[in-house]
Amino acid sequence: MKRTLIIVITLAVIFAVALNIPGNIESIQSKESKLPPIPTSSKLVEVHFLDTAHFQTPEAFTVSGGSIFKTAEMIHGAILVTHESDSFLFDTGLGENVDSQFKQDMPAFLVPFMSYQKGQSVLAQLSTNSKLPKPNKIILSHAHWDHASGIMDFPELDIWVTNAERNYMKEEGPPAVFPSQVSSPSIKWRTYSLSADDYAGFSDSLDIYDDGTAVLVSLSGHSPGSVGLFVNTKKGKRYFFIGDAVWNLDGLEKLKSKFWISSFLVDHDKQKTNAIVAKIVALATVNPELIIVPAHDRRAWE
Numbered sequence: 001m002k003r004t005l006i007i008v009i010t011l012a013v014i015f016a017v018a019l020n021i022p023g024n025i026e027s028i029q030s031k032e033s034k035l036p037p038i039p040t041s042s043k044l045v046e047v048h049f050l051d052t053a054h055f056q057t058p059e060a061f062t063v064s065g066g067s068i069f070k071t072a073e074m075i076h077g078a079i080l081v082t083h084e085s086d087s088f089l090f091d092t093g094l095g096e097n098v099d100s101q102f103k104q105d106m107p108a109f110l111v112p113f114m115s116y117q118k119g120q121s122v123l124a125q126l127s128t129n130s131k132l133p134k135p136n137k138i139i140l141s142h143a144h145w146d147h148a149s150g151i152m153d154f155p156e157l158d159i160w161v162t163n164a165e166r167n168y169m170k171e172e173g174p175p176a177v178f179p180s181q182v183s184s185p186s187i188k189w190r191t192y193s194l195s196a197d198d199y200a201g202f203s204d205s206l207d208i209y210d211d212g213t214a215v216l217v218s219l220s221g222h223s224p225g226s227v228g229l230f231v232n233t234k235k236g237k238r239y240f241f242i243g244d245a246v247w248n249l250d251g252l253e254k255l256k257s258k259f260w261i262s263s264f265l266v267d268h269d270k271q272k273t274n275a276i277v278a279k280i281v282a283l284a285t286v287n288p289e290l291i292i293v294p295a296h297d298r299r300a301w302e
Contacts, residue, residue: 023064023257033201039212042232048080052093063248095150105178123153141243165225221272
């Protein structure tokens, strides 16, 4: 059965590529997408990229129009943001117990497509690198297994998710959400709502420190409660961490959706996801200094 499913999916990929399914996303223009000035308090902010695992996959799996013969170098990671004496993680990457989580919850027919090369967990990196500040909370871009794997490594921390995402977690299961990661009654969930305050064209936002240095915005689509994170740093860099709105930077550069089978498997609402991608591209056009970082494209992490 497992072998048959692998063959069927592989043939579907080849068939889709042969038909050249375009996956084009209609562009938009928005005068409201201009970023506000960099706040003076950004001198307090640093960003650390924490790589926890790698994987390789045919480019065709990651973006519409991608090549079945070209390999995409991908990553699972976390972002550590420091603001003066406070720090937080945006996602966790793959945690200490990911192997057992994966074995327990990943459907067998998807295992060959979701395998990974494990690196150091965030917990291990914090333990071995004294220069990295310890986080005081974890904010999830969304609750999928490769973003929430490490929350049990930090039992003392509050785990921030939107109300919509918390409700989604209670209803959704594998392969998106792993019960082995999110079902423990000891997890300190902190649910929150975004306010109706516009930020760079995004109508719902939350200013974490009330100073414009770290701002969450709604990216609902890939999951109901997905969020993105804007960060302004002391080096004058402006980042936008967009979770899984796209997997491949080409999705932004060429205005392409995920490969249709991939999108069918992982995007809760494809239409909303594509609308978010169009909005991000419009934002990048108006703000060329903005560094947009998808969660998995290794090129964006280098």
